[in-house]
Amino acid sequence: MALANYDNEDKVLLAVDCIIFGFDREELKILLVKRNFEPEKGKWSLIGGFLKKEENLDIAAVRVLHHLTGLHDIYMEQLYIYSKVDRDPADRTLSVSYYALIDIAKHDKELIKQNSAQWFPLKDAPTLIFDHNEMVDRAIARLKRRALSKPIGFELLPEKFTMRQLQKLYEAILGKKLDKRNFISKFNSFHILIKLDEKDMSSSKKGAFLFKFDEEKYKRKVEDGFNFKI
Amino acid sequence: MALANYDNEDKVLLAVDCIIFGFDREELKILLVKRNFEPEKGKWSLIGGFLKKEENLDIAAVRVLHHLTGLHDIYMEQLYIYSKVDRDPADRTLSVSYYALIDIAKHDKELIKQNSAQWFPLKDAPTLIFDHNEMVDRAIARLKRRALSKPIGFELLPEKFTMRQLQKLYEAILGKKLDKRNFISKFNSFHILIKLDEKDMSSSKKGAFLFKFDEEKYKRKVEDGFNFKI
DNA sequence: TCAAAAGTGTTTCCTCTACACCCATGT
DNA sequence: ACATGGGTGTAGAGGAAACACTTTTGA
Missing domain, CATH: 1.10.10.10 (Winged helix-like DNA-binding domain superfamily/Winged helix DNA-binding domain)
Incomplete structure (x- = not known):
């Protein structure tokens, strides 16, 4: 029988998008960026990036997050992969969503500003590009479930x-x-x-x-x- | 500012692998296939296939399952995406796992035999290729959680x-x-x-x-x- | 008549819930 | 002295867990 022949199979672009939750000791917030490229330039979106050949998804998610916040050692968890054929009008891309929990006080404010990112209270976050709102909704549901089944707080609160x-x-x-x-x-x-x-x-x-x-x-x-x- | 330039980004092969649970009125079983191509020819694995450009992942999972069992309208749920760089020695592939629940009595036995597939009791399933055992373990954990939070049985039991x-x-x-x-x-x-x-x-x-x-x-x-x- | 599975209620315990008052202190 | 948030206990209800005997009928 034949050797696997992967040559005829389709390859796709794979993105990672991060839902970054923060807590400012009063309310839950989410970190969003304003896109400065087409398509959807000027609109708000989750931060994301493409998976590179030599890294796995967890690494990619950490890289993307670190690039925006300057933070290492962040709690991240893979959530779901979105694959609608026309989700990104520019090309066929799929996106793996990750969520992260961070203490708002700890990130690098300069870096955030440079990346034209901004914290929004969950309740009044803007409409996002593509299927990013759906990603956020699923992340919130996961966060709730997590809070009911495991302790939470270590990553979102200050040490004391x-x-x-x-x-x-x-x-x-x-x-x-x-x-x-x-x-x-x-x-x-x-x-x-x-x-x-x-x-x-x-x-x-x-x-x-x-x-x-x-x-x-x-x-x-x-x-x-x-x-x-x- | 620039248009998105996706051209320099890496593309990858994306597979779908199905963890198919069945119940024969006594114990939980899982459907596995013997690979008839390299790499790992002759070893047992989950059934899988590659995502095609014109379909989303749910469709791909259903297609793969239907091809093996002849069944439509199967309960399937996306689980997790596996992305270790060297998980498939033949090429860089990522794999999205799906799990399915079916009534063992209902599938097409001929088709299964043709595809050199076989039901194994969960307890004595063989070692699988790549990271497929890990996929199975995660699917079992998900199945347990599901059984505790939602009714289960409709898909796994006969009508009466x-x-x-x-x-x-x-x-x-x-x-x-x-x-x-x-x-x-x-x-x-x-x-x-x-x-x-x-x-x-x-x-x-x-x-x-x-x-x-x-x-x-x-x-x-x-x-x-x-x-x-x- | 006996073996094998079906069917059926009650009591105890523990956890969830609701609820209200005094304390310490800076202004 | 008083306003502000901090800290503490208990009683009642509801759900989970443990538990054993009778029924049916084919062999």
């Missing part, structure tokens, strides 16, 4: 944070108010927080105790998963 | 089935024994089953009542999701 900030993050992701007593007792039942002796005095006169994640235990919970159900 | 068969399907997917009373009362609480006046006499002297899915309600539950937790 208050219970209030953690709760606000969950409220922003789940899109609803939570009861603080229930939230705290539920979250504590996972034993992944370390209470510090320090207080954050910026939000009240009394001050609020700061916490940090127990990184080991946090990671184990990410592996194992749990049921948040709140 | 007994409670026992349904329970065995869940036990096979979740990999553990379930209590029949708890299972029945939990499943009934979804109101997606219709009890028929017929009995299946093949498995016992007393006979067991047959059920079928209320297709409308079943589909609504698939949309809405639920928490199986059993």
Whole structure:
């Protein structure tokens, strides 16, 4: 029987597009860029780039993200591949979406400005090119599911944070108010927080105790998963 | 500013590989083919094919599956895209995995034989080529998650089935024994089953009542999701 | 008559939910 | 002294889990 003959098969361009979520201690935001080339020049889009021959997709996604934000070691996860034949009018391209979670305070503001990128609150993000809005919707759904089945926050919060900030993050992701007593007792039942002796005095006169994640235990919970159900 | 110039970007081959789950009323099985071309000729693999320029991925997956089984209208879902640079020694290819659920009794046995394909119980499936074992593992994990968050069975069972068969399907997917009373009362609480006046006499002297899915309600539950937790 | 699978309810436990008051401090 | 956010516990409801015996009938 024959050797595989791949020569007659069609090759395609493969893009990576990143849905970058950030949290500014109040609301969830998303990082978008204004396109400065055709097609759809001047419109907002996710940041993306093409896969190169010598890299795999995870590497490509990290490269794209790093190029825009200057950040390394970002939490990223592959989401879905979009393949409608005419999704990009310029050529047949497919796109793999990735989502990333970052602490807004940490990125390189200069770099972002240079790339004509901008943070938008999720609620009033503009209409995006191609199927990018669909990508965002799917990413939000995934983020919600993730928040209910694994701890979240390590990547989106500063190293030290208050219970209030953690709760606000969950409220922003789940899109609803939570009861603080229930939230705290539920979250504590996972034993992944370390209470510090320090207080954050910026939000009240009394001050609020700061916490940090127990990184080991946090990671184990990410592996194992749990049921948040709140 | 410039027009998009996609000409310098690398193009790649994109394959679709299908993890085909079937249920023979006792255990979960997976459909594999023996490769009759190099590389890895003679080894077992998932069935796959290359994406064509004029089709999207869902269409390609359906085409590949139909070619092997003769079946239309199959439940399929995109899973993940695999992109390691050297995953296929013959050329740079990426592969999108899809999983499918089918009733083993329904496929075209002749076609399967022609394609040198074979059903394997999940537990003793052979080692597969490339990263196909990894694909299978991820598909199993997805199937489990799906069984806990949405009804399952419509695609894997015959039209009429007994409670026992349904329970065995869940036990096979979740990999553990379930209590029949708890299972029945939990499943009934979804109101997606219709009890028929017929009995299946093949498995016992007393006979067991047959059920079928209320297709409308079943589909609504698939949309809405639920928490199986059993 | 006995073997083999079908069918059927109840109790216990645990988790989720709802809910309100006092504390510490800077102004 | 008071306004602001921080911090804490409990009672009730609902869902999950554990559990065993009777029924039917073909061999």
